[in-house]
Amino acid sequence: MLRIPNSRLEMLLNEDVPYIDLTSTVLGINQEPGEIEYYSREDCVLCCTEEVVRMMSSLDVTVTLSKPSGSHIAADETFLKAYGSAGSLHMAWKVCLNMFDHYSAIATKTDKMVRAVKAENPRCEVLTTRKSAPGCKDLTIKAIITGGALPHRLGLSETVLVFDQHLEFIGGIDGLIAQLNDIKSRVIEKKLFVEADANNARRLAQAGVDGIQLDKVPASELALLVNELRGIDPHVTLIAAGGIGLENAAEYAATGVDGIATTALFTAKPLDMSVRMSRR
Numbered sequence: 594m595l596r597i598p599n600s601r602l603e604m605l606l607n608e609d610v611p612y613i614d615l616t617s618t619v620l621g622i623n624q625e626p627g628e629i630e631y632y633s634r635e636d637c638v639l640c641c642t643e644e645v646v647r648m649m650s651s652l653d654v655t656v657t658l659s660k661p662s663g664s665h666i667a668a669d670e671t672f673l674k675a676y677g678s679a680g681s682l683h684m685a686w687k688v689c690l691n692m693f694d695h696y697s698a699i700a701t702k703t704d705k706m707v708r709a710v711k712a713e714n715p716r717c718e719v720l721t722t723r724k725s726a727p728g729c730k731d732l733t734i735k736a737i738i739t740g741g742a743l744p745h746r747l748g749l750s751e752t753v754l755v756f757d758q759h760l761e762f763i764g765g766i767d768g769l770i771a772q773l774n775d776i777k778s779r780v781i782e783k784k785l786f787v788e789a790d791a792n793n794a795r796r797l798a799q800a801g802v803d804g805i806q807l808d809k810v811p812a813s814e815l816a817l818l819v820n821e822l823r824g825i826d827p828h829v830t831l832i833a834a835g836g837i838g839l840e841n842a843a844e845y846a847a848t849g850v851d852g853i854a855t856t857a858l859f860t861a862k863p864l865d866m867s868v869r870m871s872r873r
Contacts, residue, residue, distance in 0.1 A: 624678055703858045
């Protein structure tokens, strides 16, 4: 379970309702009793009901039906019902709908990619990069986990992944290999991963890195390279990255890599969801 603090949810509400719902106030309907239900117009994997329930509770709205994140929802199926004052229902309405629209879309897209990948290679994991939209990482990560993927890197403090930009400061691949034993002695509780092209990947496997992120190697060439690298070191972890999306993820999985790192799941067209509201 991903922890989303109450302060984060309050911030989302405050973005849309900084003071009052002026329309409901002008109409004089704030205290009228009402009901609301959320439904999807298309099949999807649901995400963020747990957060929505907490947001509604903070507005004194009582939820009577709530299907959990990860539920497969059919078109026209109602997945959340609640009641409360009309003023509170209108404050919750759009903020909660936006969360369902956007994060269920990511969860649904993720589920499609995971299913395609696992059908080709059950041992291959779908991993997301740290290129999520600024300010949205927490809920985006919840959505991709809901869809069956895992975060590749949550931040710089989590894993050791050496890029070309790092190599500029230690003498390139030659410098890294020369210092490899000393570097590995400083990360005994972590794995040392390096991003590389095909040529450097062979050298890194021979040197004994823990994992190699194979960047922008075409899937048509990757299977042979994976077999070659496994021949050098059967224990090296191999991740394919660069230009991988829903349309070619299965092809990359079939090459035998251990994981696929992708940014494609962080964006998805919002789902067509809506609400029905009525007097109670």
